[in-house]
Amino acid sequence: MKAPGKLAALSLAALLVATACGGGGGGGAPAASGPKPLRMTVWTTTEAHLKLFDEIAEEYRKTHPDVGKITFDPIPFESYTTTLTTQIAGGKAPDLAWILESSAPDFVSSGALAPLKSKIENVSELIPTATRLWEKDGELYAYPFSTSPFGVFVNNDLVKAAGQKTPRELIKAGQWNWERAAAVNAAAAAKSGKSGLVIVNFDYKAWDNLATVWGGWGAKAWSDDGATCAFNGPEMTEAMTFLHKSIFTDKAMPGPGTTADFFAGDATMAVAQISRAALLKDATFDWDLVALPAGPKGPYAVIGQAGIGVLKKSPNAGPAADFLAYFTSTANSAKLAAYFPPPRRSQLTADTLAKTNPLLKPDQLQQVVIDGIAKGVVKPSHTGQAELAQTVRAALDPLWKPGADVKAVLDGVCAKIQPMLGA
């Protein structure tokens, strides 16, 4: 009797273990009734941003008792889209998600997002440059909550120490172009032993950030309809030859494998979006923000974008869209403008932006943000962007060494990606 008793206890334990294992994967399904929680994936980890989101969400819940806790779930920027799609694949899709411009075509064309046009407040006020990427067949699939132009941050101390004119002086003299910018950076880097101009986030991998340079040559990654590779066009060849020379001959930009943090004072200039200004709050050097230098084709602007979409698959898609409408209403959009340049025409004035951007002067906002959004080209994007980006990255690698044959490398890029574009 003793042994079977022990056996019974053991088998029961085994059964418990087995059921515990099986039950673990279920996750907490929301109760059928009661307030429904909402979750939005974001890539910002900046405390001030998240605090503002939480305040707007709290305000919303006061009038919407049917909505439970609203969570803003930060995912690291580098792996953002990968993590988001993995969550979707795993059946744990968020209700709302930030979407990066590079994956906009995939998300918009796939039908993963719920239509929003009828929900968004005062939709006709949104400027077309901002909404173009998020529209399909006249419907809007994400709210372009951040349309942020690239500008050039300048460490005036390093520029002056090298006896060079500051970009602001060059602008006044009508000489703010890439040739001069490269010369100033080369001189400043040689004098200080620090780095010249850094293209933030590029790191010889995220090549789409180079659009901030090649835009001045009128170059494009591919044709506007996305069907033809334009990497080996004459504009791109000239722009890349300029970049190659600046990096390896003039040493105006740090080479591959070198990290230089402009915001810590390690570089002379940095091409970045205005939201980076927050990093200069405690800067100990004299800094400025100016528009991108003119290229051979004249002045131009490049913008990075982010949209917020509602996942169609979410069981709470309805309440999520309602919350998005509130989150992006004219009133809240003005609050968000503190960090994210709004797509609403009425709010795109230097005065409005100045109220919420204490670190930037009105003329900086006018030149970089407002003029930038008006004439800006969005960074390159395409359906299947992740695979294209990776293929271009690998094909461009031979360019990042001294003595590279620019034209041959660019021909190689097109040879690799043309079959993918044509599909």
Next chain:
Amino acid sequence: MAVTQLTRRAAGRADHPPPGRARRFWTIARRDALVGYLFVAPQLAGSALFVLLPLGLVGWYSLQEWNVLAGTFEFVGGDNYAKLLADANLRSVLTASALFSAGLVVLNLSLALTLAVLLNQRLRGTTLFRTLFFSPVLVSLVAWTIVWQFLLQKDGGVNGLLAVAGVEGPNWLRGEATAMLSVVVVQVIKNVGLNMVLFLAALQGVPRQLYEAAQLDGAGAWRRFRSVTVPLISPTILLTSIITVVGSLQVFAQIAVLTQGGPGTSTTVLVYYLYQQAFQFRHFGYGATLSVLLFVIVAALTLLQWRLRRRWVFHES
């Protein structure tokens, strides 16, 4: 519960079960066996749930075209396998995997064995060195790799040391050959301690008398190593080589942190390519097909090594 059912079934089979009959079915051997099975049941259930089931699902997914964003899941039969055969990248991916595995196995095993032999001496300070060489095994892989990423930069620590010696170091992670070498060496230093400890244990199991006998026969140090040590630790050589080969085929974090498969595609090994296809490019079906390929390769290599053991494992306890 299971026991009472079994008992009842056993009892029911007999026509007129005398009370003692059922008890006789539960002989001591059977009872012991059942207890044994019950003890391993949680482990088996875990394996079925977390190994066999996912393995089966991977096979099933490899026959599908799964568009995560659109939410479509379509049976495509052998299309993914046809794509695999026609994949122009596969050749470079397999070459990178083979280079990485070969480099890692040769470097890791030879270094581990050398260290083990050196640290098998009864000298002052050997414990300190054993700890020193083993400690990287305990460090978090990603933290370890990130530190090396800084060390291997053009103006990083490694080149700083080389500069002291008057050598201008290369841009380790940006050159095709040096990138692969860097990834291999970072991984070897990380894990060599584990194999070293296994070798040390094996070395200490080699009877002293055999060395003394060999010495009396006039065998030198190299001869003793080749003819006494190696044959007697051959089971451990087999074990460490299997662990290292299988581990080398699964390398991921180091590639993801250090090179992201570059420069070009020179360090895009199979697991990293699989990750790119499935999670970055969202070709989940094709990613599953690549996992099937990885599974076949790992299984084949392990089987091969297992079969070869008859030839080069001289003694098994």
